[in-house]
Amino acid sequence: MTRGPAWYTLNRFSRVTSQSTATFCNMQDQATRNKNSNAREGRDINLDLIAVVAAVTDREPCVLTIGEQDALPSGPFELSHRSLQSGLRDWVEQQTGHPLGYIEQLYTFADRDRVEAGRKQRNISISYLALIRQEAVAVSRNCDWKSWYAYFPWEDHRSGAPDALSILHRRLIAWAKGASSMAARRERRQRAAIAFAFDDRPWNEDLTLQRYELLFEAGLIGEAGGGASITLPATVSGKPMVCDHRRILATGIARLRSKIKYRPVVFELTRPSFTLLQLQRTVEALAGRLINKPNFRRLVEQQELVEETGETALDTGGRPAKLFRFRRAVLDDSAAVVGTKLPLARA
Amino acid sequence: MTRGPAWYTLNRFSRVTSQSTATFCNMQDQATRNKNSNAREGRDINLDLIAVVAAVTDREPCVLTIGEQDALPSGPFELSHRSLQSGLRDWVEQQTGHPLGYIEQLYTFADRDRVEAGRKQRNISISYLALIRQEAVAVSRNCDWKSWYAYFPWEDHRSGAPDALSILHRRLIAWAKGASSMAARRERRQRAAIAFAFDDRPWNEDLTLQRYELLFEAGLIGEAGGGASITLPATVSGKPMVCDHRRILATGIARLRSKIKYRPVVFELTRPSFTLLQLQRTVEALAGRLINKPNFRRLVEQQELVEETGETALDTGGRPAKLFRFRRAVLDDSAAVVGTKLPLARA
DNA sequence: TCAAAAGTGTTATCCTTACACCCATGT
DNA sequence: ACATGGGTGTAAGGATAACACTTTTGA
Numbered sequence: 077m078t079r080g081p082a083w084y085t086l087n088r089f090s091r092v093t094s095q096s097t098a099t100f101c102n103m104q105d106q107a108t109r110n111k112n113s114n115a116r117e118g119r120d121i122n123l124d125l126i127a128v129v130a131a132v133t134d135r136e137p138c139v140l141t142i143g144e145q146d147a148l149p150s151g152p153f154e155l156s157h158r159s160l161q162s163g164l165r166d167w168v169e170q171q172t173g174h175p176l177g178y179i180e181q182l183y184t185f186a187d188r189d190r191v192e193a194g195r196k197q198r199n200i201s202i203s204y205l206a207l208i209r210q211e212a213v214a215v216s217r218n219c220d221w222k223s224w225y226a227y228f229p230w231e232d233h234r235s236g237a238p239d240a241l242s243i244l245h246r247r248l249i250a251w252a253k254g255a256s257s258m259a260a261r262r263e264r265r266q267r268a269a270i271a272f273a274f275d276d277r278p279w280n281e282d283l284t285l286q287r288y289e290l291l292f293e294a295g296l297i298g299e300a301g302g303g304a305s306i307t308l309p310a311t312v313s314g315k316p317m318v319c320d321h322r323r324i325l326a327t328g329i330a331r332l333r334s335k336i337k338y339r340p341v342v343f344e345l346t347r348p349s350f351t352l353l354q355l356q357r358t359v360e361a362l363a364g365r366l367i368n369k370p371n372f373r374r375l376v377e378q379q380e381l382v383e384e385t386g387e388t389a390l391d392t393g394g395r396p397a398k399l400f401r402f403r404r405a406v407l408d409d410s411a412a413v414v415g416t417k418l419p420l421a422r423a
Numbered sequence: 424m425t426r427g428p429a430w431y432t433l434n435r436f437s438r439v440t441s442q443s444t445a446t447f448c449n450m451q452d453q454a455t456r457n458k459n460s461n462a463r464e465g466r467d468i469n470l471d472l473i474a475v476v477a478a479v480t481d482r483e484p485c486v487l488t489i490g491e492q493d494a495l496p497s498g499p500f501e502l503s504h505r506s507l508q509s510g511l512r513d514w515v516e517q518q519t520g521h522p523l524g525y526i527e528q529l530y531t532f533a534d535r536d537r538v539e540a541g542r543k544q545r546n547i548s549i550s551y552l553a554l555i556r557q558e559a560v561a562v563s564r565n566c567d568w569k570s571w572y573a574y575f576p577w578e579d580h581r582s583g584a585p586d587a588l589s590i591l592h593r594r595l596i597a598w599a600k601g602a603s604s605m606a607a608r609r610e611r612r613q614r615a616a617i618a619f620a621f622d623d624r625p626w627n628e629d630l631t632l633q634r635y636e637l638l639f640e641a642g643l644i645g646e647a648g649g650g651a652s653i654t655l656p657a658t659v660s661g662k663p664m665v666c667d668h669r670r671i672l673a674t675g676i677a678r679l680r681s682k683i684k685y686r687p688v689v690f691e692l693t694r695p696s697f698t699l700l701q702l703q704r705t706v707e708a709l710a711g712r713l714i715n716k717p718n719f720r721r722l723v724e725q726q727e728l729v730e731e732t733g734e735t736a737l738d739t740g741g742r743p744a745k746l747f748r749f750r751r752a753v754l755d756d757s758a759a760v761v762g763t764k765l766p767l768a769r770a
Numbered sequence: 771t772c773a774a775a776a777g778t779g780t781t782a783t784c785c786t787t788a789c790a791c792c793c794a795t796g797t
Numbered sequence: 798a799c800a801t802g803g804g805t806g807t808a809a810g811g812a813t814a815a816c817a818c819t820t821t822t823g824a
Contacts, residue, residue: 120502123468123547153533155467155543160533184531184549186500186507196502200470202531337764353775363765370778371766371814378812394775395821417684418710419718419787700802717805718787741802742794766814 124201125164126150126321128182128328129174131208131221132345137361138221139325140208142171146222147318148325153202164204173216178207178344182327187320205328207344224329225364227314227322230272231284231329232364240312244296245272247306251294268294281363282334288326297322333363340381343402349385351397352376381406471548472511473497473668475529475675476521478555478568479692484708485568486672487555489518493569494665495672500549511551520563525554525691529674534667552675554691571676572711574661574669577619578631578676579711587659591643592619594653598641615641628710629681635673644669680710687728690749696732698744699723728753 127149129140142149149168157163165176182203215221225232229240252264271286273279291297291313295306299316316322335341342359350358356372376382382400389397474496476487489496496515504510512523529550562568572579576587599611618633620626638644638660642653646663663669682688689706697705703719723729729747736744 121468121470121500123470153468153545153547155545160531160547181530183528184507198502200500200507351776359765365765366768368766368768368814368816369776370816373777375766375813390822392775393823394773395777395823397776418706418712419715419722421713421715421788698803715788716803717789720804722786737795739795739802741796741800742804744803768815 120197122197122199123153124150124199125153125160125167126201126203126324127164127168127176127206128203128325129168129172129176129206129208130224130328130332130345131210131212132358132361133210133221135357135361137224137329137364139224139227139328140168140172140174140219141222141317142219143318145318146227146315146321148321149219150201160202161204164206168206172219174208174212174214174219176206177209177212178341180205180331182324182331201324203324203327205331207332207341209345209347211347222315224325226310227317227325228284228288228329229311229314230287231281233279233281234360234364234366237279240314241272243308243312244291245274247296247308248272248290248294251296279365281365282330284330284333285323285326288323292323336362340402340406343381346402349387349399349401351389351392351399352382353392353397355382355400379406467543467545469544469546470500471497471546472500472507472514473548473550473671474511474515474523474553475550475672476515476519476523476553476555477571477675477679477692478557478559479705479708480557480568482704482708484571484676484711486571486574486675487515487519487521487566488569488664489566490665492665493574493662493668495668496566497548507549508551511553515553519566521555521559521561521566523553524556524559525688527552527678529671529678548671550671550674552678554679554688556692556694558694569662571672573657574664574672575631575635575676576658576661577634578628580626580628581707581711581713584626587661588619590655590659591638592621594643594655595619595637595641598643626712628712629677631677631680632670632673635670639670683709687749687753690728693749696734696746696748698736698739698746699729700739700744702729702747726753 127140129149131138131140140149141147149171151163151167151171153160153163157166160181161179164179169175182205184200184202186198186200230238230244232238248268249265252261252268255261255264267286268290269275269277270280271283271290288297292299296308296313297316298307298310298313299320299322310316314322317325332341336359342355342362345362346355346358352373353369355376356367356369359372360367381403383403385399385401387399389399474487476496478485478487487496488494496518498510498514498518500507500510504513507528508526511526516522529552531547531549533545533547577585577591579585595615596612599608599615602608602611614633615637616622616624617627618630618637635644639646643655643660644663645654645657645660646667646669657663661669664672679688683706689702689709692709693702693705699720700716702723703714703716706719707714728750730750732746732748734746736746
């Protein structure tokens, strides 16, 4: 992070103020030509595309990273790109060899001002969430699949509350106590209590981003330039990523965790045919929580999300299981549209 | 639209391919200086900020428009802006005199390539949804508040299904029949049936964007350059807006309609104190649907969203009503966090 | 036979929905 | 008196949560 830029950082400007040593050399190919010419012509707003590419393999939720350090695939938006999405597809495929399937936009943000070669620079990043099917997951050049929970150890509750959580708990309490005013102390304490389920509150897996931001604010996050005041082992505070990539990953995880509850996106991650337990394990991996088997099955079947293929899986380690496939019809179906939540008058 | 640019279009590049006559003259002030210099230096990606500013006045949901034609407030992102959001605030306040309260990002999109003065141009727009309290609504220079339903007459179901809907229904059926293949006909018919509630399906107010896109695809939308094949009166197909602003407005409406169901954002639109019926009318205006009074009250009170002020309103036209205020505490409260929807194992 | 996973029911509880009804004020 | 809106109660139905139990395979 503080060393010279690795190969992948050549394609993008860094987003953290402290790292201003980025240089331009040895660019890869056609796609980067415009970038260089833009820089020469004095363009002062850079537009980056950046992807959280998720998959679930062997019951573990993974994210696609590139380079030796931990970075998300990204690259500048070029005039040669037909659209933002196709630009993103180009970059990810070029950097990792993985063609993307499902894509959705996450968020667009600008970093703080930065001076680059005596000129004010502004970096805008448009982030996306992409999903890749299990069978398409492969390790290719320069890229790697890493478990989400290497970066967020406190997020995996499938085997009960993780050890990291109790340590962070103590640190957060101390941080809350350290606020200057009484009101600020209460407010910190309150926020931490909700996000991290203090005092027998229920754990809410959707609050991944809030938790990351709280930890960052509390100086418990080890990103270079993040101003962490306390150094914790990576098994507690998680592996850092380049720039603010871990924040973007947290955004993607939060989005996916909440989305699986009202849209059938899980099926963008599964094989074409699967057992109900495999499906359940996939959801559990994403949510970081265990699910009640009978109720899960009822939920899936009553919503008519799946249909039997007629075949059975024998390698289950127990009784053979029926195989199912996703009923693609639900995508065009009113079933995909969820309930209203408003107490409407006379239906 | 096809005439020369109005005063407000000077601040931004047009997004529609057919309109390539934008010129630069008579710029307003400091904020536009950078823009000009950028253009001179050959910058080829333009970054615009654009706002859907919503309010509810007198039971009618409104959007803030500027200029003689129907346009949303917008302007280029500048190096002088501290952040994307503050840039947006600057533009809206400058163009309309309204300071913004609640803001959330909607979507970022790029239009198709366009040639501007012999150079390829790309416009990126970052759109936001902003909410303004009822008491802060005022008409100031160059701007106007217009009802949502002037642009989307088919979206207001408070007095039953609007007349526009049955006309559009017939047109959509005809459009579906006009597809080349059997499969395409079925698919069109299916999409229209869900979005527009054919065949006794339930109306879903959240599908505002899908409906607009369907109508656009079917050539029933009268935007200049939109390639509308059929001309319908504005009371049926709604008032057109400049460029793709109506699409952005549809995005904002859809977001707000779905958001009121899981976050207490309505209170960003109400006066500090209100009766429960006033609150209900506000929600009804946004949703375009009538709500059951007793059930609505129960919902609001059991979620502890409000507390009594102790005062009563006498100008209700009937029995005096208790006044309530929003319990700001719920924002920091676990109550603001909604249920899980996953059938978790052993709580 | 046992472990492991596949499946099926059953119950209690909560939430939503749909109504019916009474109360207080101005005209 | 009655119109208008304020405000309360209740009963039916559906979804959810919790848990108990049977079935089928491989080792």
